[in-house]
Amino acid sequence: MSGFADTTQDDSSSPMTSEERKLIFASSLGTVFEWYDFYLYGSLAAIIAKQFFAGLDPTSAFIFALLAFAAGFIVRPFGALFFGRLGDMIGRKYTFLVTILIMGASTFIVGVLPSYASIGVAAPVILIILRLLQGLALGGEYGGAATYVAEHSPQGKRGAYTAWIQTTATLGLFMSLIVILTMRTVVGEAAFEDWGWRVPFVLSIVLLGISVWIRLSMQESPAFLKMQAEGKISKAPLSECFGEWKNLRIIVLALFGVVAGQAVVWYTGQFYALFFLTSVLKVEPSTANVLVAIALLIGTPFFVIFGTVSDRIGRKPIIMAGLLLAVVTYFPLFKALTQAANPDLARAQASAQIVVKADPATCSFQGSPIAREIDFTSACDLAKRALAQSSASYSNEALPAGGETVILIADKPVAVPTGQLVAEGNRFTPESAQSISAFRKELAAAMTAAGYPDRADPAKINKLEIVLILLVLVIYVTMVYGPIAAMLVEMFPTRIRYTSMSLPYHVGNGWFGGLMPTIAFAMVAQNGNIYHGLWYPIAIAGITFVIGMVFVRETKDVDIYAKFLYWHPNRLRK
Incomplete structure (x- = not known):
């Protein structure tokens, strides 16, 4: 017994219509741009540390820059509560139209913000405020996009359709890396560190205009319109989500049994690996960006592959397998990465x-x-x-x-x-x-x-091996992340879905995942071993694997239009 109300409707054999393709493209493209804005900061953390935290020594400046990056993640759950409540009360469409406006404006301002050398301590203070605004906006973004697409998806295809939303974070990171690499090549490394790093942030104003135009053309979710027509919209979604243990229990299980582990695997595979290459192994930044971009380009289709497979075999087996593989292989993979990227150091x-x-x-x-x-x-x-x-x-x-x-x-x-x-x-x-x-x-x-190099020797870097290792890390990301949007949507009823799924997602990805680079580098600085920081994602992924295997049930056959779900045992009648 799955624990959820099953449905007999199955449209899995019908091809995707042109309207469905348009809907997924519109939702995904706007979200790609939003992730692009968010990840520019993470990709340029080393330069931002020099520009805005020059009052600290290099190690502290870099850790503080990562903490400022993480500040945007810390507030994401609060954005999830605020915008999730709006999404459940006034609709999905207009709520995540507002989020893109906040995100785009904040990113543009970072591009023109004076540095520490110009305005002193006011520079990092304003930067952190902008990061907080970005985090609040992103807290309302993902739940809206995932809910919107899922509520338009036919039964039997939710994993495949929502997996396109899951590609947006990686594509946004990929886009940010390409723009950064292009600017480095065009203006040169010295000019890029001086002023060229600002251009990718300023360019976000163009992406903002495109995103707003796209989202204005979108229609409201049919599930929300049906609920609105029937007068069943929640007047107090926060109270419904957290006022009853039966609902709160599912939120807690979603967080600790699914999302927390997914988050640390995501940030280890796509961010920590990049930081590790540049800051620890001393690979030249443009080379590291190219290698990561290649791995992302090859690995991104696996989001959709695993999302589609999850429609057949279930979400849980794929996510749990990804967590287990990460726990078992992170240490050997990162040691192999050291050997391939900086063999003299190894x-x-x-x-x-x-x-x-x-x-x-x-x-x-x-x-x-x-x-x-x-x-x-x-x-x-x-x-x-x-x-x-x-x-x-x-x-x-x-x-x-x-x-x-x-x-x-x-x-x-x-x-x-x-x-x-x-x-x-x-x-x-x-x-x-x-x-x-x-x-x-x-x-x-x-x-x-004693043979310790001051940087990685470009002639000795095994680029093919690095790409293969990074690709394995990205595959783990696609396994845990590809099916997760469908699974979270299926765990919660329509009237409180935006709020309910957004909170565990953003607590997991904002706190457990967003803090991962900062915590890992702090652990390395304290312990001394360059691999010591890996214990953080391994521990979180391991705990999530155990909780998920024991307490979380499969969701792929859930009818998301069902009036009530299983944790309302006194309300099962139609």
Whole structure:
């Protein structure tokens, strides 16, 4: 027994009509543009860190830039509640017309926002406000698009039809990478980092105009119109969603049994992999963007493939298989990625391991997103900070209280300056700065002698192997993400569907997924091992797999027009 009301209607054998194709294209294209806007920031996080967080040291600036990126994800559930409520009360069409306006305007302003050098601390403050607005808008976007398409889809084809919506995030990322790569090539790397990075943001105003025109031409969902004609529109969708445990239970199961794991797999495969290539393995950014774009281009059709297959065998088996594969293979895949992208680094890590020996009481938390360079004043902090900024993987060995910090590279010691570093205002004193500079030069020389490269050698990069590894990661993404829109739509009744499905989706993707790069890099900075951050997605995906296998039921045969679903046992009569 599925636990849901079944339906005997099945239009799975009929071909897609021209109207259905137009509807899916209109919904998907507008959403592609919206994801393009959102992901520009993530793709340019390293440059944005220099432009807007120049008051912090490089490691903290990058972590803070990622946190600002994640800020848009943190507010997504609030956007889901606000716009989901509107969508269930006034309709799907006009609600996600508003979301595209907010998203497009915010992105355009980022493109013309003065940097930290021009207006100081006001620059990152305004940037974060714009990211929050983008997050609120995106919180209302996905639920509207997925619900809209699903409610137009024939029974037996919801997985295939809604899978087109699932391609939009990847296509938006792909589009952002292509525009960024084109600008890098046209203006050169130096000019791009100076001003060229702004052009992709400014161009979003054109995409905004196209998106608004498309969405104005769309018709309201037939399910919503039918419910409106019958006078059954919810007057308080939030109360219906969260006021009864029977409904809230499904939201909780959707979050922890499906979406949380999907989210971390998505962001690991499509964002963390890119950050890992550029920031850890030191692959030149334009090369990394091309390789990721190729993998995305090859892998994107699998969203529709797995969505279509889910109409036949079910949503749950495909999603759970994707989660399990990610849990089992992430470590070997990322280690293989290191070998393919920077073989000199992989060889040095194997033959000249680095150990930091220090008194733990003298070591600060390296993953703090708000710390400044001058906040790290001990010998342990100096050692770990220098290694993190060199993207060196190291292990830690605790010394007794009072022990002097030392770095061992292939068992050869590198002395770390003893005593506390001294800061005056926002800078170290000249004596401390000189001591830091001398230590970093000595460390760099020792690492070079041990075979550690300062960047990936373009001549040694195995591009084919990298694309294949990235493609595997993208395939995992398509497995967990392709069928999920149909599954979420099928879990909730029409009158509260927009709100109910939006909240777990955006809590999962906004908090568990959106915070993934930030948390992972903070974990790496604190622990020292470049692969340590992978424990975060592995743990979340593993928990979701267990909960999903035990508690979540199959949904593919649900009649989404049914008046009530199974968690209303006292209202089953027609």
